[in-house]
Amino acid sequence: MTTQTRKSIFNRPEKAYVHPYFGGIVLGVVLFLAFLLTGNGLGSSGATSRLDAALVDAISPSHVDNNPYLLKMAGGDKNPLDDWIVPVFFGALFGGFTSGAFNGRLKLTTTKGPNISDRTRWLMAFLGGVIFLYGARMARGCTSGQALSGGATLSAGSWVVMFAIFGGAYGVAYFVRKFWL
Amino acid sequence: MNFPLPSFIAVSAANPWTYVLFGAIGFAFGFTLEMSGFGDSRKLAAQFYFTEMTVLKVMFTAIVVAMVLLFGAAGLGILDFSQVWVNPTYLASGILGGLIMGVGFIIGGFCPTTSLASASTGKIDGMFFMLGGFVGAFLFGETEQYFTNWYNNAGYYGRVTLDQVFGIPVGAVVVLVILMALFMFWGGEQLERIFGNKDLSKEPKIRPIGAAVLVVAALAVFFIGSPSLEQKYNKVKFTRTETIPQENADPIVNTLIYSADDMLANRLAFVTPAEAFKTKYIQSLNPVYLDVRPEADYNLYHIENAVNVPLDRLAEVIPVLLTEPPANTVFILMSNDEAAAVQAWKTLVASSVQNVYVLEGGVNNWIAFFGKDDKTLQANPNAGSDQLGYTFPAALGNRYESCDPNPQEYETLEFETKIILQLKRDKSGGGCG
Numbered sequence: 001m002t003t004q005t006r007k008s009i010f011n012r013p014e015k016a017y018v019h020p021y022f023g024g025i026v027l028g029v030v031l032f033l034a035f036l037l038t039g040n041g042l043g044s045s046g047a048t049s050r051l052d053a054a055l056v057d058a059i060s061p062s063h064v065d066n067n068p069y070l071l072k073m074a075g076g077d078k079n080p081l082d083d084w085i086v087p088v089f090f091g092a093l094f095g096g097f098t099s100g101a102f103n104g105r106l107k108l109t110t111t112k113g114p115n116i117s118d119r120t121r122w123l124m125a126f127l128g129g130v131i132f133l134y135g136a137r138m139a140r141g142c143t144s145g146q147a148l149s150g151g152a153t154l155s156a157g158s159w160v161v162m163f164a165i166f167g168g169a170y171g172v173a174y175f176v177r178k179f180w181l
Numbered sequence: 182m183n184f185p186l187p188s189f190i191a192v193s194a195a196n197p198w199t200y201v202l203f204g205a206i207g208f209a210f211g212f213t214l215e216m217s218g219f220g221d222s223r224k225l226a227a228q229f230y231f232t233e234m235t236v237l238k239v240m241f242t243a244i245v246v247a248m249v250l251l252f253g254a255a256g257l258g259i260l261d262f263s264q265v266w267v268n269p270t271y272l273a274s275g276i277l278g279g280l281i282m283g284v285g286f287i288i289g290g291f292c293p294t295t296s297l298a299s300a301s302t303g304k305i306d307g308m309f310f311m312l313g314g315f316v317g318a319f320l321f322g323e324t325e326q327y328f329t330n331w332y333n334n335a336g337y338y339g340r341v342t343l344d345q346v347f348g349i350p351v352g353a354v355v356v357l358v359i360l361m362a363l364f365m366f367w368g369g370e371q372l373e374r375i376f377g378n379k380d381l382s383k384e385p386k387i388r389p390i391g392a393a394v395l396v397v398a399a400l401a402v403f404f405i406g407s408p409s410l411e412q413k414y415n416k417v418k419f420t421r422t423e424t425i426p427q428e429n430a431d432p433i434v435n436t437l438i439y440s441a442d443d444m445l446a447n448r449l450a451f452v453t454p455a456e457a458f459k460t461k462y463i464q465s466l467n468p469v470y471l472d473v474r475p476e477a478d479y480n481l482y483h484i485e486n487a488v489n490v491p492l493d494r495l496a497e498v499i500p501v502l503l504t505e506p507p508a509n510t511v512f513i514l515m516s517n518d519e520a521a522a523v524q525a526w527k528t529l530v531a532s533s534v535q536n537v538y539v540l541e542g543g544v545n546n547w548i549a550f551f552g553k554d555d556k557t558l559q560a561n562p563n564a565g566s567d568q569l570g571y572t573f574p575a576a577l578g579n580r581y582e583s584c585d586p587n588p589q590e591y592e593t594l595e596f597e598t599k600i601i602l603q604l605k606r607d608k609s610g611g612g613c614g
Contacts, residue, residue, distance in 0.1 A: 024217075027246075028244070030209045052319045091206065091210070092297045096300075099211070111306055112306060124306075127289065127313060128313065129310035137318050143293070156341045160270070165280075
């Protein structure tokens with residue numbers, strides 16, 4: 001009899017990702033159920049804004065009172081975290097973790113192109129995050145809230161946003177190729 | 182059962198299950214993204230160098246599957262589409278914001294939700310993206326005030342869907358989107374073969390069957406069509422409570438369910454001129470007076486702040502009524518008598534506009550109540566049904582005293598309260614907003 005070491009969630013054998021069409025079908029059913037049950041789709045970038053607003057409200061409430069954009073979410077008796085997108089955000093974090101745990105993909109690592117250092121990749125990821133969320137708040141939703149949710153409800157504006165996202169990425173891809181290829 | 186479930190349209194501390202449901206939806210979302218490989222930035226970035234089209238495949242499969250189910254359910258009358266959040270269209274900020282997002286995507290290697298899947302599985306670059314995201318969203322909040330007018334108004338079209346843009350039935354759009362998606366999948370696989378040296382013969386053989394199922398489902402959605410206004414009207418339900426006081430005990434509260442026709446028959450949808458007037462001074466309500474008479478009648482006499490929407494143009498403003506006004510808005514419809522206003526009430530109620538009431542006896546009754554001392558207004562005995570029952574010296578519109586009654590003179594008015602504010606979904610909180 002071979003002795004088998006008990007596998008913790010951090011060293012399970014790494015499994016392959018599911019087929020993209022299968023992943024898409026599951027994601028589509030999740031998206032449909034979200035609409036069916038709650039009337040809302042999926043999203044996450046709104047929660048980033050709201051967590052920011054909660055932070056600003058905690059540190060400097062008077063700053064909220066002088067900022068019309070933040071006032072829509074915080075200030076007075078409004079709690080910026082009192083919105084459906086906040087539990088969705090934390091649910092998504094936990095869901096990603098759980099899938100990673102089940103499939104042996106929990107590992108402290110950096111995913112990057114072959115020709116750059118970890119530090120460069122971290123800097124690019126940070127910069128990309130700043131740029132992406134700035135754009136996402138301007139467009140009132142990200143790839144989830146606009147492209148995915150708005151795409152499925154056939155919102156005209158969301159289809160425009162979706163093509164703009166792909167347009168922006170394809171337009172710049174050539175110039176940043178050394179980070180990826 | 183009517184979907185979406187009214188008690189789950191927003192989170193509420195009164196119902197902790199709302200947090201559980203939204204948390205579960207988020208969980209499934211994050212789980213699916215991670216298992217599709219979106220925790221790895223290389224897989225996402227590969228999309229833009231044509232070596233691996235996973236982003237396109239997952240995203241468009243999800244969109245078309247959800248779309249077919251959504252419009253199928255709406256067509257069968259299971260789901261009320263007007264209660265589904267549809268991102269309002271802001272062309273200018275949408276295009277610029279989208280382009281900026283694209284730049285962030287290829288530089289950062291993630292989009293916001295995929296960075297969650299990435300960071301939660303220990304990818305350091307995903308954590309840095311998340312961190313950057315907090316900074317970016319904060320910067321937007323700080324700078325929005327410098328272009329707030331452009332941000333809120335440029336290219337704004339409200340709730341508009343592709344079928345309205347192209348003027349074709351929604352089922353036809355569903356079919357076209359599916360065909361477009363299938364073409365993109367085919368094209369995407371060819372690109373993977375050319376740029377990614379992928380062996381397509383190893384792909385699952387079931388794909389053409391999946392494609393055929395999608396096309397058949399889309400055709401079914403097309404032939405089911407959308408439920409008619411009349412079908413929707415017959416499904417509308419109203420809830421009213423009735424309190425019966427008890428001696429030496431808590432009062433008994435009965436919940437009564439009314440159909441739309443019951444609401445009219447029991448006069449529950451009608452407000453007296455006194456209530457219509459007093460609503461202006463109730464802080465928690467935002468009354469909107471919709472005058473559905475022809476413009477000529479409106480020009481002769483209308484009450485202060487009434488908006489003229491002739492009955493035959495009502496359909497045009499419904500999308501605005503569904504999305505624009507704040508949640509505490511109460512619509513008060515009026516015609517000369519009641520006939521046209523009741524017609525408008527039925528249309529709005531069937532279209533899922535909430536908190537709609539009819540001014541009892543219409544403008545004629547308003548004048549009889551507030552304008553009885555105005556000698557310039559003479560009763561017109563020849564008026565037909567739902568016509569103005571008065572003659573006017575000139576088309577003075579809202580410049581008669583009775584158009585805007587003095588709140589001090591009418592400080593105490595007795596009426597039976599009919600307006601009961603119904604919970605309305607928080608439209609402003611929908612989407613990613």
